Amino acid sequence: MQNPFENGDNHEGPNGIPVPPNYATVVRKDNGEIRIGKVGFSLTAFLFNVLVPIFRGDWYNLLCMIGIQMGITLGIQSYPFASTTDFATAWSTIEFLVGLLWGFIYNMMYFRHLFNRGFTPATQRSYDLLAKRGYLPKWLKK
Structure with a gap:
């Protein structure tokens, strides 16, 4: 398969x-499950908020996001505004x-939760990318 991206060494x-x-x-070593995710700003999380973890099957982060949004909503609703x-x-x-x-922060939350579930970077390139952006937890760094 021809690689549409600039470097040809990322067939991971x-x-x-x-x-x-x-x-x-x-990748999760015990069952071989592979997850691929973007590192950096998540335009989809910016535009679609809680729909992103639903589509990824990321139920833990969905509950975290809903809890924070509910707290913010309750805070706004309880403030007495002068007009509509x-x-x-x-x-x-x-x-x-x-x-x-x-x-x-969503992509970092997603990767951190995957690491807590037993996933590790599949290749050195992925490890370097995650380490450079600060996504790796301290216990996973070499």
Whole structure:
């Protein structure tokens, strides 16, 4: 298969399929399960919030995200706003900021949870990429 990405040494997907340079592959040694995920800002988490962990089957992070969003919602709802316009402005601003928060931290949350479940970087390239971005927990660093 021809590699559409710039370097030709990243055939670490299933059956040797190439992965983009900003994606890392992790594998679970006991059953051989492979997960591939993006390292860096998650545009999908920014745009779609809690739908991303649903589609990935990441139930732990889904519950964390829902809990945080519920707390923020309850905090906004309990604040006495002078008008409906003030409430709408505050609501949309906070929702945008929460979307940015998920965009910046969701991929790290996803990889950290996979590491806690027994996954490890599949290749040295994935290890280096995850270590460079600070995604690896201290107990997994060499």
